[in-house]
Amino acid sequence: MSPDVRNDLDAIPAYVPGATVPGATKLASNETTTGPLPSVAVAIGEAASGANRYPDITARALVERLADFLGVAPENVTTGCGSVALCQQLVQAVCAPGDEVIFGWRSFEAYPIITRIAHAVPVQVPNSADGSLDLDAIAAAVTDRTRLIFVCTPNNPTGPAVSRAELGAFLDRIPDRVTVALDEAYYEYMRSEDPVDGVVEAMSRTNVVSLRTFSKAYGLAGLRVGYLVGPAELVTSVAKMMVPFSVSSLAQAAGIACLEAGDELRVRTDAVVAERGRVRDALLGMGFTVPDSQANFVWLPLGDRSAAFDEHCGERLVIVRCFAGHGVRVSIGDPDENDRFLASAKEFVTGM
Numbered sequence: 001m002s003p004d005v006r007n008d009l010d011a012i013p014a015y016v017p018g019a020t021v022p023g024a025t026k027l028a029s030n031e032t033t034t035g036p037l038p039s040v041a042v043a044i045g046e047a048a049s050g051a052n053r054y055p056d057i058t059a060r061a062l063v064e065r066l067a068d069f070l071g072v073a074p075e076n077v078t079t080g081c082g083s084v085a086l087c088q089q090l091v092q093a094v095c096a097p098g099d100e101v102i103f104g105w106r107s108f109e110a111y112p113i114i115t116r117i118a119h120a121v122p123v124q125v126p127n128s129a130d131g132s133l134d135l136d137a138i139a140a141a142v143t144d145r146t147r148l149i150f151v152c153t154p155n156n157p158t159g160p161a162v163s164r165a166e167l168g169a170f171l172d173r174i175p176d177r178v179t180v181a182l183d184e185a186y187y188e189y190m191r192s193e194d195p196v197d198g199v200v201e202a203m204s205r206t207n208v209v210s211l212r213t214f215s216k217a218y219g220l221a222g223l224r225v226g227y228l229v230g231p232a233e234l235v236t237s238v239a240k241m242m243v244p245f246s247v248s249s250l251a252q253a254a255g256i257a258c259l260e261a262g263d264e265l266r267v268r269t270d271a272v273v274a275e276r277g278r279v280r281d282a283l284l285g286m287g288f289t290v291p292d293s294q295a296n297f298v299w300l301p302l303g304d305r306s307a308a309f310d311e312h313c314g315e316r317l318v319i320v321r322c323f324a325g326h327g328v329r330v331s332i333g334d335p336d337e338n339d340r341f342l343a344s345a346k347e348f349v350t351g352m
């Protein structure tokens with residue numbers, strides 16, 4: 001007989017990542033197709049020679065560089081093993097068992113999992129028909145047990161971003177005792193009018209934090225480093241929840257090098273944004289419904305046809321991300337990868 005574990009564990013699903021199939025085009029995990037910028041790769045190589053030592057537990061140099069980059073104090077920043085770890089630390093820092101965590105649905109798959117791991121209760125508020133978060137319904141769902149709200153903007157997997165005006169009106173309705181986490185994993189891909197800058201929001205309110213990552217636009221998904229910006233007391237509480245030495249010395253060095261790369265990043269995100277427009281237009285032209293996306297993916301709300309579309313693409317060695325019964329998310333790759341995906345999509349609609 002195996003030892004006892006928590007009796008609610010069977011009911012908590014494991015996080016399911018996008019599949020990797022050798023030789024296939026992977027458009028399932030919102031990664032960048034190209035590796036880290038050359039200057040960042042050099043910094044990782046240099047850091048590797050010191051890997052016999054534990055990393056700086058507070059990632060002080062990276063935190064100071066981030067603070068400088070973002071125009072905040074170091075006390076307002078903490079780093080984690082990807083922003084998903086910081087999401088989890090945040091739930092643990094603010095929730096007691098039975099407390100409620102609200103988020104739109106669909107949104108980032110990890111939210112309900114990390115909430116339940118912390119013995120808190122996920123409250124999932126359906127998105128609007130166009131895939132955007134229904135901020136009115138989210139505000140209306142706040143109860144005395146609510147401790148935390150995740151606002152994922154741009155929203156994974158549907159794509160739309162919240163505007164600054166919408167967010168301001170929403171935050172005005174949320175009691176100060178409730179923390180609002182702006183999950184900005186795709187921040188660097190936003191080109192919308194009146195965009196939210198979560199760092200500005202976090203510095204002008206007492207209950208708002210911004211979560212960002214080096215995994216997406218900076219191309220460091222495999223190294224695992226993200227950061228949280230917010231009021232100093234909350235930052236300290238979140239940092240306390242960290243598994244010691246979560247951010248490796250290679251990740252710390254790479255993060256610093258990314259921030260020094262400057263314009264190189266903008267060139268990369270501009271290319272993705274251009275491809276995002278091209279892919280969306282082509283899909284619309286084929287008759288698909290595609291919500292506006294401000295991230296590095298597009299969402300196809302195919303409902304019952306999602307699994308068939310996923311299978312169809314997989315047979316053509318294009319790996320997309322299926323949310324069965326709801327939709328399919330397709331990451332934006334390089335032009336060749338996107339062409340391969342568009343060819344699959346075209347065959348799907350023409351029944352070939």
Ligand code: PMP
Pocket residue numbers: 030081082083084085108152156183185212213214215221224225226
């Ligand atoms: N937030 C959102 C909305 C995401 O989509 C992801 C990655 N899929 C994350 C956070 C976590 O990213 P990471 O842990 O790699 O920083």
